[in-house]
Amino acid sequence: MANKVISKTACLLALALLLSVASLLPTHAQTQTKEELARIEQELAAQKAAAQSLEKKEKATEEEIEALRDKLIAASENLQDKGNQQEDLETRLVALEKETVLRDTALKESRKRLALLTRLLIQFSRQPAEVFVLREQSPDDHIHRTIVLRSMLPRLREETSTLAKELDNYAQLQNQTESQKRLVTAAQQNLQWQRHNLDEMIKTRQGRLQKTAAEKEALARQLDSLTNEAKDLRQLMEKVSHSSWNRTIGKSTPARKGGAKSPIKMPVAGKIIRNFGDKDDFGIVSDGLTLSAPAGSPVIAPQAGRVMFAGVFRGYGKAIILQHDGGRHSFMSGFSRIDADVGQNVTGGEPLGILPTKGEGKAELYFEWRQGSQPVNPI
Template identity: 30%
Template sequence: MRFRLSGATIRPNKCSGMRTGLLVLMVACASPVHAQEAVDAKRADTIRQLDELTGQIGLSADKVASLDKEIADLKKDQTTLTAALIQSAKTEKKLTEDIAAIGDKLTDLREREDGIKLSLKGRRAALAEVLAALQRMGLNPPPAILVRPDDALASVRSAVLLGAVVPEMREQTEVLIADLKELSRIRTSIGDEQTRLTASLSGQAEEKKRLDLLLAEKQKLQTTSEETRKAEQQRAEDLARRATSLRELIASMEQDMEEARKAASAANQQEEQKLAASKERADNFASNQERLSAKVNFASLKGHLPMPGAGKLVRHFGDDDGLGGVLQGDTLETPAGATITAPTDAVVLYAGAFRSYGQLLILDAGNGYHVVLAGMKRINVSQNQFVLAGEPVGVMNEQLVASTGTVQLGNGAPMLYIEFRKDTKPVNPAPWWADRLAGRTTNDT
């Protein structure tokens, strides 16, 4: 049905409704692949903006000086520094999680903003048509019956026309106002989230600096002499070169520690000077084992271990590894430069490069259990060092390292590979995670 008034053609009700409905149908029926590509593109854009903002965040000279003074005022002992490290790592991890959450929220808000813009654009033609017709009516109004009774038919036609057009225009106007209000609210929310993001990034930069300063102070208090530490590192590297597998490396390191225990007895019967290094290794090992044995059995910690870093599990024990086998551990996707912490009290059995694993950290959790972490840019602990749960042990790369063959996902994000082993054999880590369903429910792959 059409009505013509002063040269304008109006298609009330059905036309604009059909157009809006067609737009909704086109959006709803879009290919899931294309929809996912749009979401991925929006997320990538958010990550790019986040990276740019991160590069602009820095600490002032006054803030660095304040942190230096804060660390200098600490009591310089292992207990105090370790407690400060654990608290700082916990704060940094929380800030990292907040930054990731804000990034996801910004992505969602920008998708909704684009959706409203698309909706407004799709209704622009219909709204313009109705408004143009009403404007023409204002310029050339129909005659009134009381003034010109002879033109009653034109008045009836105008009344019919207005009865058809005005409700449609009112409906369109109400929808338009609602969309504009929602668009304004979303833009305000985006601004608020960007402000929160900047504050969180500044806090994260501060915590990373505090962590670096604390780690430097703790390293100064290491009881092991520099000569012994270098000898230990060289010995571990030699064992790593000879080992052909992770299982063989763990077995070799365990055997090396057993020899250290035997050296403790031999040191009491031979010249102190000749076996000083061996006695130091043995004494450190015995001290760490005594501390470790006093802790809770690792098997009893099921359902209580936190993730060693902020992020989400993207691959799991038993998944196809893409090389004809299955994964023997979990893969955690982390933010760039994320701090990695020890999930449990443990002794560092090995810390260094190992074959395709890249930088590898093996933690002896006692009772035959080992925690293996691979994919870090830097490891902050050394062999035979005792670490507490939550203590920072390393830092992730800015992006995925190609040499880490166990974590080939191809999206460029840093990946931490995690294995739990019992008597050198891999076991599923899932039962140990405090929130082990989170990795699957938030997995976007």
């Protein structure tokens, strides 16, 4: 934009100089000067029109990006909700399947008991009356046998009734399980569509903010140098917060909404499995939160900020550092894919990437919030 202003100024100076000299020139020379003036005026008009067109395009792009951001935030929130709903549906399905196995075992035991009682009754019923008359048994034995037979009948009725109820319950449970499977399948398809929709919008956003190949290559070299120099996270945070790094990563993308007064959002919709200040498996006190979320969940910006680092860092895997207003920074690691570029401004709630999907690893995110160089609890 500065070069355009200098070019316009130069043209205007040239025009003024030609006008001042024109009166001193002969008629033929004045004709040539008028032609030169007309050419310069045409060039000025063309440059002005080009500048206005470029300004309109830039404004339209900014408006498009802003509208896209709002859609991305809404889509990310919806996808997080859908992911949690999917997890709940799958948990319910697992519980139903376990209950089905238990009911099936109980049903088999009831059938065995009923079969045993039925077999005993059949054996008694098949013996003719003469057998009991001819056998040398006391009347007490006959009475005892009769009592036993009569006592078995209520038990048989009870077992039959129990089995009938268990069969009915088992059938209902199977229907519930099949219905739950259909819900899970439908939810999975919807979730896949939502993810595809979000991915397409992210591609559109990144396309509007696209850096040139040369800019990307230069920035990649700078990032490699930065990660090699930083021995730990503290050093990395110090380096990216330095003003020289802001100059290195160049002009930022269109301004973001929100600031220091905006509430801090959780980067993923999940459960906190390790709190700030808790010790990890190695006995080291955690400077942040570790969150577990559904596989493939989107990771969002906790607050409006600028992407200062996006890449792989030692021991943390794929990570992002955001710079926020008021000298604050956030650090997030555990990404399967990063969808933001260094130097990009983001709004709170805007997607930055995704967690590992099923089969890729644990869907866990480490989230750290710093005031200056000091880690603080984000909640």
